Structure formats: structure tokens, C-alpha cells
Amino acid sequence: MGDAGDVAAPVRRPGPWRVARFAALFVAAALVGVVVGTWFTGAALPSLVRDAGAVVRWGLPVVETLTEVVGAVVVGALVLAVCVLPRRDDEAVSRRGVRAGVPRADGSAYPVSLRVAAWSAAAWTVTSVLHLVLSYANVAGRSPAEPTFGDELWLYVSQIEQGRTLASAVVLAAVVTALSLVVRTPTGAAWTLALAVVSLWQLAQLGHAAGAASHDLATSAMFVHLVGAAVWIGALVALALLVRSVGRDLAPAVARYSAIAGWCLVAVAVSGLVNGWIRLGSWADLGTRYGQLLVVKAVLLVVLAGLGLAHRRRTIVGLSATPEPRTWLFWRLVLVELVVMGAVSGVAVALGSTAPPVPEDPPAAPTPAYQITGHELPPELTWAQWFTQWRWDLVLAFVAVAALVVYWRWARRLARRGDAWPWARTASWTVGMLVFLWTTNGGPSTYGHILFSAHMVQHMVLAMVVPVLLVLAAPVTLAMRALPVRSVALAGDASRGPREWLLTLVHSRVGQLLAHPVVAAVNFVGSMLVFYYTGLFEWSLRSSVGHLFMVVHFTAVGYLFVNSLIGIDPGPRRLGYPQRLLTLFATMAFHAFFGVTLVSGESLLVADWFGLMGRPWGASAIADQQTGGAIAWGIGELPTLAVAVGVAIAWARDDERGARQRDRRTRTEDPELDAYNAMLKSLPKS
Template sequence: MTAPADPRTRAAVLGGGVLALVALVAGLAFSGAAAASAVLDPGALVRWGVPVVQVVADSATAVTLGALALCALVLTPPGRAPTPAHARATPDGAPAPAWRAASRVAVVAAVVWTLALLGRLVLTYARTAGVPLDDPGFGAGFAQFVTEIPLGRSLALATALTAGVAVVSVAVTSMTGAGIAAVLAAIALVPTALTGHAAGSESHELAVSALWVHVVAVSVWAGGLVVLCLVAPRLRDDLPPAATRFSRLVGWCFALVGVSGVVSGAVRLGNLADLATPYGLLLVAKAVLYLLLGLAGWAHRRATLPRVAGDAWRSGPFWRLAAGEVLLMGAVMGVAVALASTQPPTPAQAPAVHSPAHEITGYAVPPVPSPLTWLTQWRPDLLFAVAAVAAVVVYLRWVVRLRRRGDAWPWPRTLSWVLGAVVFAWVTSGGPAVYGQLLFSAHMLAHMLLAMVVPIFFVLGAPLTLAFRALPRRPDGSRGPREWLLTLVHSRVAQFFANPLVAALNFAGSMIVFYYSPLFELALSTHLGHVLMVVHFTLAGYLFANVLIGVDPGPTRPPYPMRLLLLFATMAFHAFFGVAVTQATTLFAADHFAGLGLPWRVDALADQEVGGAIAWGVGEFPTVVLAIAVALSWARHEERTARRDDRRADRDDDAELAAYNARLAELAGRDGG
């Protein structure tokens, strides 16, 4: 038995959509972004159609991601054990169909998202080319736009990826499927981030990362709230726990939206005086609405949720605050699209190029590298900086949770994890990141630290063991962080890559594939390639170190002699790679390094030899550390085995030894006879 949609839900969602359009029209009228162009004006339909279609696309994006996030993290899927409240709410004892309803909403929203992006692609071409939709040459120009122009290719790719999300969403029948679809939806937003404001400025990598984080977090927050309201009548008395879980998720989204919003604003505004421009005023309006949403969410969690009991889905306080949040979300979305359609005061184009290195990398050449500049030069990467901070915060919260209930956690493990996060942040945002695009040796140093030093710190921190002890279980069949970690650890994909032989082959072999293929130059020339490189080599190093010295559940670890053999064999291959790089007579990524023209008069080939020496030499220290750690673990294992055997001997009066001596006596008697 399913409950019909509550009238208040329809009113709130419809009101949010209307308010988004009103805010959009007001913002465009204020900034003049939709005003007619003096040259090559495509017409009012195109000028107003682009932002209107963008509002539809953004709304559908939010609902898609929000629905998939609810299915993956909040709601209980069909076939799982119902709560007592569910058993009372449905006479046949079956779970209420809130999960199915949310998954169907995701499908519809993904289709609308795809159609809206298709419309945006057509209208964007018309606006960019300055031609009306009924122009005779529209078709030929549009074909050239989507095949040859970077903006057109990015928008076409975004449309194709979103269509893939719609197809995958149709097949979602489980929480795992919902999680996969949600990840694909987040990936589909990458082309959009690459074409946003400031994507071509000197801070383009920071701007792209900030925009992507911003859009994903806002979408999960806004879309999840809308979908939660839509399925609330089907949740009935299970609404309070679902709303509480979603509130925790919103807390993380609120923090990410705030950080990414500040970074995006700083990139696009030259100084505080730019806040008085139309773009700056719209940005201020969006920030005010964001703070109001944060206050509403805080009130929701502190005051409303504890009062939502009994016939929860009819609770007046819940609906009043939820409807208010939906309306505010609509206003925020309208202002956001108007903001995106308005030219920021800081030009999106890169500043005047003063050197070949500036032209190739997009950044001004830093000072001559020295021990001091390696520590003082920073180029923050929002994705990895947020990941490092979140890793420390979450880990420390788990440790505090254990200690509050009286459980101990070794402080050396905590220190190791924090040091790993600090080194990771420095490598991805500090000196190695700044000089890594200019010097092969600096890049190789960063690579070695990511693949061989940071993973050791992380593995010694035993994060999975801590998580399984600190995170609460979900008794109703839904998946929280603990359940998702268990699912990932025991998945076939994770088991395959955690296999000792596969981990070793991936750790050593991927270096050959990376440096002796176009992947290396792709990682140097594109932000997405760089992000994938960092993620891959950090994970590869973690999986390999976890096989050797880890205590977390997951891989079936080989005996200790085999571990040492695997370590030395892999490191020998690694040393061979370093020697090969040192003796190479041609440049890796020659088009990149040979054309930099650095003012420090760097011999690129000589610097590459230094990089090879780093690959060879820097790997020796982590190898020794790993070997010592394996040896110590082996010794502790033998000591524990000996103590266990001694205790067993004490219990059974050394029955095993007595049986062995009796067998020897029997054999001796046979020989004597």
C-alpha cells in the first residue's frame, strides 16, 4: 500500500521552482546578462532560453544526485528487514516503498537533466555564434561547434555522460547500484566544471575543483531535501531516523558548499571593491541565502527533529521548516544561474603571458627552487586539501568516540595517520605541486612520496580497523558509512586489486605504463589527468603497503617470507626503472619540458637524470622501512604463536610433545625389532 504525495510537498516543490525562476529573472535583469547584444544578437529566445534551461538542468541535477544519495545512504531498500514502525504501517509487514519511489524519481530527473543539457547545448551554440535558431546555416555551424570547438565538445560530452546516468538509473535495484549511479552522476558534472567562469584564468585548476565540489554538494543537499519531502508519506514513522541521517549528510554538504563558495568567489573577484559590481552583489545575495539555509538546517536538527514523533510524516513543524528550506533552495538556484550568466569583474582569460613556461602551465614561474621555497611555495588543490583535512577530522572523531566509551586506540597509529595526511597535503598543494610541472626531478620526488611514503603512514594508521570499531551499525538494512566500507572491502573489485600479486604488479607495472605512454604528458597538461594520477599512485602504494604491513581486514596476506620476497622483487624492478630513466637519452614528455624555457637555465635532460636517481634512491629508504616493519611483524607473530603454544601445553600437559615422543619411541621400537 503506497501513500499519495502530500499536497504540502507539491506546493513546496512548485513554489521552489517558481521562486528559482523569479530569482533568475530578477538577477538577470539586475546584472544585464540577458540584454540584447549590439553585434550578432541571437534573439530574446536564445538570450533568455540559455539561463532558463540551465535552471531546469541544475534542478534536475540536484534531484538526480539527491535521490541517488538517499537510496545509497539514507533509505531502506525493499527486501530488507522492516522496522517495527514499518511493520505496523503496512498490514502485510512489507517495507513501505519509499526507496522505490526515490529511485523512480532519480530516473525521471536524469531524463529531464539529459534533455535540458541537450537544449543548453543547442542554445549555447546559438548564443556563442550570435545566430538565431532559424538561421539557414545553423545545422552546419552546430555540427562544427560540437566537433571542433572545446566548449561545444565539453557540453556534448556532459550531455552524453548524463544520458549514460539516465540509462544506469533505470537499472538501479539495490543500494550498490544507487551508489554507482551517484558516482557516475558526479563524474558527469566534470565537463560542466571545466567550462565554468575562471576555467581559463591563472587559478583555473582551483576554480575547476571548487566549482565541481560546489555543484556536487549543493545537488546532494537540495535534491536530497526535495526527494525526502516527496517520499515522506511513504516513510511514515520511519521519517525521523531518515531525516536525522539526511541531516548529518547535509552537515558535510554545508561545509563543502561554504569552503568551495569562498574559494570560487576569491578566484573570480579581484578585490573586495568588486563586491560592489553586479556580479559581486549577486554573490553576496547567494551567500546570504546560503547562511539562511544553514540556520534553517540547524533549527531543523536541533528543534524540529526531536519533536517529530508518532504520526511523523504529518508533523507540522517538520513540513514548515522543510518547505521553507525548499523555497530558499529554489531562490539560491535561481541566483546561482544568474551569477553564472554574469561576467565576473576579474576577466576569465589568463593574464598576459610573460614566458613559455607561463603559456604551457598557466602559472607564473616561481622562484628558483631552494629548501626554503619548497616549504613556502603553495598552490592549493581544493580536492586534495579537503580530502586531507576531512581525513584528519574524521579519524580524530573516531578516536574520540572510542575513548568516550572507554576503549583505547594506540596514539602512534593516530600520529601516523595525521603525518600521512600532512605529507599528502604538502605534496599535492605545496612545493612538489608547484615545481612538479616545471622539473622532472620535482615531479618524480612528488611521485615517490605519494606512492611510497604517504601510503606507509596511512597503512600504519589502520583506518579500517578504527572505522569498524567506532562507526555504529544500522539495524534496519540501510547502509551507513560502516556498511559501505564493509561492502567495498569485501567487493570482488577490491579483493582483486588487494591480491598480493596484483597489488605488486600494479605498484611496479603502472609506473612503466604511465611514464612510457602519453599518460604522463596528459597528467602534466590537464587537471583531470593530474587528479587521476595522484589518486591512482596513492591507492596503488596503499594496497601494496597494506599487503606487507597492514592489519586492516581485506587481503589474504602471504606468509612473512613471501612478503619479504615480494617486497625485494618489486623494489628491484623499481630500481631498474630508476636506472632506465637515469640512462635515457631522450626526454619524457619532451613537448612539455623542452619548451618551458625556464629562467633558471635548467638542462632538462640533466634534470631528468636527477629524477631517475630520485626514483632509484628515494625508493631505498621506504624499502628499508617496509623490510624492518615486515621483520618486526614476523617476530611478533612468532612470539604470539609461541605464547599460544605454551598456554595450550599448560592446559593439556604438553599432549602434543608427549604424542610426538611416543611416535618416535614407536618408530625406534620397530627399527630395533
């Protein structure tokens, strides 16, 4: 034990001119890609109606490319600070020492990553302002030099949805800049990263996603695409900018980045396929300028996938082979990869500026349902339609599939090292995520925007059925056993990987508060009242962000509540079994009250939504709402009864264990004899 791990050969770091050269190559490739793509598709040709000028026509795609590039660097640098770059903890090293053969964390690059994020966010703010100005100039066909342009721009920002979205992106970029300058911990970096991701969500609603016939799917696919590309590209660019500071932490940092890049590749590929499927009417449309540009982007993506595979198979192994990092191995692949990434970014912007083969115009005579929801009415609801009608949300579908893959990999990892994990828990998780996938993308999602009763089915399944299945799977317990501890592989590393972040969330004050049985119960029953009798319900219907909030909130609240009753995952201080049953009976009474209120109510919730749908089939809106109340009562009671049975069984088993322990003590000890002997010893000797 000692500090021998601190002794290492001097690290040869590349000069700043080399780092700047590679960054310039990346930006240049992006600009060349967007210019060539825009020229190829003719997206910058003069408008026949009102033309804002060549500066606006060519400047908009160039500025949009720069905005995406620097935004990706912001996201990437924050991802490095949140979960990739090692952080040195000298106190832990002095307390525990360094085991022989275990390298010691350098940690020099971590604070630099936050400075890179801050400077990139400042550039992001500037380019976002330019993007806003040029976007209005292009839409209105007005030159920014015209005297009234400023007043018109203010009206665009304050009254037009697209203008408000672009303005919010500017504000968020400025806030991210300020926060990146002051945060110092992974938690602060995580909150800053969350704001940057919110900005990407805003941008996902623009362009072709805003006008596509499948608006919800297009928006979610574009969000997955933007986030995946930003993390993938931005983290690599940020890592290249930080090479001079990373030092001997380069090998673990590249290995951690590689794992993240693999998930990003899947996200970008799947969302790209979905976007192409939405905007191409047939295989013949691949012959159009838009289709040809899409093929070029797909080929470049395949090249990037091959380079990423080479990273994993050669570069990471080579970097880990010697104590001194061989940075030339890193640069050998990064040079080509960054150039290809830049070209992909430019081509993507050119695609966004080009009209797709499938027209984006709304129907000539839209139905009331289309005007309200953006979708035509589905067929009349029958039992078969619950399972044959699907309206995909790529964000939630990706979460469900990723959760399945991760859980299976953790269970397989335990099996490989000889540890047992009950197959019933794996089966429970699998069924739970499949039910979650169906609820958020199948019949309940399709009809949940049309019928209040179908919405209530979706809500009750998310809040009452899915959480029971997930709690029985004990995912946190499995993660604690399967995920590695970072400080074991790299001494003194205080960074947070998946295991460390999970522990941070479970043991944080907020996590402990929300997981407390009483708080979880109050949140479980109270949030339902707040949701349906305030504007949150309408927000969830009209906004994709609101719908995502509803899904995440009620699934998480249901998990915390059920886990406090029958779960084995760490977190809550569980009540005694009698108190748990009393809590369950109280929630059953509330569900009965809530359901009866809806069944007997005559006031329609969100009347200008459900009441104006123009359905030619099914019951009236108020009758359907009363049916939804009955569903809330029925579906809410059945899982609660099942949980109550589980609590009773656990109580009986706990009593049996206690009886067996008392019985074992009785066999080895005789309490009455011991008491008699103690009494004899206490008597005075005669």
C-alpha cells in the first residue's frame, strides 16, 4: 500500500496548435458538407415570391451548422464531466492507499471540460441569435438591413410559435453558459446538461418535424437523433480538445466514451431510419435529390460505425497497453472520424433545408380530430384495436427497449461469474417493460388522445400495473451487484459511473424524501388530483413534453410507492406490516372516491378537447368520462389488492422467520434455566 501509482513517466502531450488544427478540420468538414449539400439540392436558390438575398439563403444553413456543431460540443463536454472524465480524490487515496498494479487517476482534465463547455456555450448563444435572425429573414423574405426588420423580428419572437421556440433556445444557451462557469461538481454539470438537452428538444420541433404528417413520431425521432448525434460527436470533439489535459487518464476516458458512443450509434441509426421512412413515400424517392442526400448520410454513418468499432478493438487496447498513453493511437482514428462527423453534420443540415418527397401540407379539409390532435380519428375502439393500433413515440420506445437490453446484460453478467439471479425477477422486468411499451405506443396511447376512458386505462396501467412488475424485478439491487465500482479500476477516481450515479440518487436527500413511505403515498394519491383538476392534464394532451412528463411522473411515483410496500430495492425506510396495510387501504379508499367523483360528475374535463373531437362512433364525451371513472376505480383496486396480498404474505413469512429464530435460540439455550441460575448466583452465600 502506498503512492507508487503516482509515479509515472512524463506524459507527452500534443501542442495546442495540433488540437486547434483538428478542431478546424472538423468545422471545415461540416461547412463543406452543408455548402455542397445545399448546392446539390438547390435549397439556396432564389425564392420566386419574396427573396431575402443570397446572404440569408446561404448564411442560414451555414449558421445552422455552426449552431449544431458548437451545441454538440457543449453537450459533449458536459457529458464528459458528468460520467466520463476521472476526478482525482486525494483524500480517498491517502485514506485507502493505492493497491499494487492499479493506476492512479490524474483528474486534470475534469475542470478544463467545464471551461470548454462554458466557452462553447457562449459561442452557442451567439450562433443561436444569428440563427434566430436569419430564420425570420428567410421565412419573411426580408433583409436584416431593412429599417423595420427589428420591430418585425420582435413580433416573430413574441407571437409566432417558431420564433418563440428559437428565442427559448437562445435563452437556454445563455443560461447554460452562465451555469458552466460556476458549476464544479458532477451534479451541477448534470443539471446544466439537462438544460442543454431541453434546448435540443425545442429544436427538434422545428424544420420537417413540425410539418410532417406524423408530427409526434417525427418530433420524438428528431429529438432522439439530435441527442444521440450531439453526445456522440460532441463528446469526441470535446475529448480531442482536452487531450493536452487528459494525460494518463486517456485510456479509461476513451473506453468510457466508447460505451456511450455505441448507444448513440444505435439511437442515431434507428431515428434516422424512422425519419427517412416518414419523409420518403416509396423506394423510388431515393432517386430524388433529397433521397440521394439521405443515402450519402447513411453511408457516412456506416463509415462512422466502422471507425467506432476500430476504436473499441484497437485504440482502447493500445492505449491501455503501456503506462504512458500513446496519444498517436487516439489521433490516428480521431482525425478521420472527426472529418466524417463534420461532413455528416453538414449533410444533415442540408437535408433539413431541403423539401422531402412526401408533402408536408395539412389536409385540404381537416377533420375536427385532426385540427385538435394533429391525427385523423382511428377506427372505432374494439378489443382487437387495443393491440392492433400503434402510434409510436420513439423516445419512450427507445427507453423500453434499452431498459430490456440493459437488465438482460446485467443478469447475464452475474450468471457468467457464477452468481445466481432469480429468473422470475428477469421475467417480471421483461413483462413490465413490454407492458410499458404497449401502454405508451399501442392502443392506450393511440386512443388516449381521443377517449378519456382510454387515457384512464393508460394512466392506471402506468401508475398501478407497470410499477408492481418493475418492483418485483428489483432493478436497483441487480445494478448494485452487476455494475463495477470505478475507484477499483482507477485509484482515487471520484467520478460517477452508472453505479455511482444510482447510489447518489438513492441516497440523496431528495431521493430519501420521495422514497419515504408516507411521502410516496401522499404523492401517489395527491398528484392524481393535482394532475386532473389543474392545467397539467390539458398540457399533457396538447404538448409532447407534457405527455412525456405524465408518463415519467406516474410511473416513477408508482414505483416509489410500491417499492416502499413490497420491494427489496434500497432507498425507503419501510413501515411495519400493519402500517403498510393501512396505507394500502387508504389508497384504495381514495381511488374509490376519485372514481365515484368521475362517474357521478357532469362537468367535462378539458371540454374543448374531448368535447370537440367529432367522433361518429362511441359514447358521448361525458358518458365516456364516466366510464373512465369506473376504469380508475376498477383498475386501481385490483393491483392494490394484489399488493395487499403480497404484503400479507411477506408479513406471514417474516413471522415464520422470527419463530424459527426463536426456536433455534430455545434449542441451544434454556431461558428459564438461565434465569434460575442467575437467581441462585444473586443469593447471599451463607
